[in-house]
Amino acid sequence: MGRRIGLTGGIACGKSTASAMLKARGAAIIDADEVARDVVAPGTAGLTAITEAFGPAILREGALDRAALARIIYATPAARAQLEAILHPRIAEESARRMAEAARVAPLVVYDAALIIESGRAESLRPLVVVYAPRAVQMARLMARDGLDEAAAAARLAAQMPIDEKARYADHIIDNSGDLAQTQAQIDQLWRLWLEHA
DSSP: EEEEEEEOOOOTHHHHHHHHHHHHHHHHHEHHHHHHHHTTTTHHHHHHHHHHHHHGGGGEETOHHHHHHHHOOOOOOOOHHHHHHHHHHHHHHHHHHHHHHHTTOOOOEEETTTTTTTTTGGGGGGGGEEEEOHHHHHHHHHHHHTOOOOOHHHHHHSSSSSHHHHTTTEEEEEEEESOOOHHHHHHHHHHHHHHOOO
């Protein structure tokens, strides 16, 4: 049975890079964003529940119109809380199902999610790995990647838990501020550690 770990990080820290490196070594990746999309796909109970709560205006051709839903939920905290009450149990249940299924065949199961700590799930996903890059590196990468000016990049970082705070929750930190070879070396070291103690 495969070992389970949580993988998180801040924006532009390289969580996707670390996830891809683990996948290349044989880990099964459970992507929280993918699960969140799947539980509201056409024909699902999740989409039915959201439509009942917010009305048919959140649909376009039978699928969830994310922009329309966003306009509603960002208008009032109550609407956002209502959506979270619908989605979070479904995401948790489907994530647990996928992790259990993957653990039967993969040596390592990685739950890859940006908000593990913020959603209160850190303790249930140990060991927890935080992919880290200093704030200055995050800023530079974010500006280059998304074509943002300094103020816009700073605003995106300000909307998240600071990476130094996230790092305090970590059992392991992957410092992704250097080149890919340095990140690979850290992944290799952790991979050996996890498989020895699986």
